[in-house]
Amino acid sequence: MELDLIELLPGGWRDALKPHLDPDRVAALAEFVAAEYAEQTVYPPLPDLFQAFRLCPLAGARVLILGQDPYHRPGQAHGLSFSVRPGVPPPPSLRNIFRELRDDLAVQAPATGDLTGWARQGVLLLNTVLTVRAGQPGSHAGRGWEHLTDAAIRTLDQQPDRVVFALWGAPARRKAPLVTGGQHVVLTAGHPSPANVRGFRGSRPFSAIDAALTAAGQAPIQWG
Numbered sequence: 001m002e003l004d005l006i007e008l009l010p011g012g013w014r015d016a017l018k019p020h021l022d023p024d025r026v027a028a029l030a031e032f033v034a035a036e037y038a039e040q041t042v043y044p045p046l047p048d049l050f051q052a053f054r055l056c057p058l059a060g061a062r063v064l065i066l067g068q069d070p071y072h073r074p075g076q077a078h079g080l081s082f083s084v085r086p087g088v089p090p091p092p093s094l095r096n097i098f099r100e101l102r103d104d105l106a107v108q109a110p111a112t113g114d115l116t117g118w119a120r121q122g123v124l125l126l127n128t129v130l131t132v133r134a135g136q137p138g139s140h141a142g143r144g145w146e147h148l149t150d151a152a153i154r155t156l157d158q159q160p161d162r163v164v165f166a167l168w169g170a171p172a173r174r175k176a177p178l179v180t181g182g183q184h185v186v187l188t189a190g191h192p193s194p195a196n197v198r199g200f201r202g203s204r205p206f207s208a209i210d211a212a213l214t215a216a217g218q219a220p221i222q223w224g
Contacts, residue, residue: 013050013057013155017151020150020151020154025147041134043076048079050130056120064163066167068129069131073135085113088113092193099201123221156184161216162212164187166189168190168192168205169193173188185212
């Protein structure tokens with residue numbers, strides 16, 4: 001199985017990311033990812049790999065919500081950080097996100113755990129690592145995905161209009177130095193996992209994101 005990761009990216013993102021990417025590092029990542037999909041059960045399904053980029057074109061990206069790596073149980077991951085398809089019960093991390101949304105903005109949990117509606121409003125729902133072996137969280141960390149997702153952050157940092165970077169969890173928070181543009185806003189919090197819920201609950205990220213957007217003359221996100 002051969003895989004050209006760059007060609008799988010949507011055109012606008014692909015062209016913008018290329019200057020930030022080392023072809024040799026991307027080729028090594030592609031070789032690893034192709035072997036994993038061929039020999040193991042890997043999430044998300046390959047057609048969903050770059051769904052976050054497809055649903056949130058670069059020109060409309062206003063918010064980055066950055067997590068760690070995809071859900072590792074069957075039927076959950078579909079290419080958007082923290083999101084699950086309609087009909088799939090929200091995992092614990094997503095339930096904690098919805099609780100914080102309720103406490104922060106008095107917005108009740110959406111009818112499903114599918115966050116596609118957020119993505120279509122310009123919220124890039126990305127993880128630092130974009131694939132995972134079934135049942136093995138963190139199994140694809142350190143294999144090259146970080147290079148590609150760092151390139152996405154650098155690309156967003158070059159945008160002239162404000163982007164709000166919401167970095168959730170230690171791997172995501174370590175990306176804060178990549179954001180150098182004074183027009184942008186960086187918001188950090190713990191990962192919403194039940195293992196670290198105190199680091200996330202009470203951080204009120206949704207009102208902070210909306211405040212940063214409106215201060216730059218942009219419309220807030222409709223979270224509900």
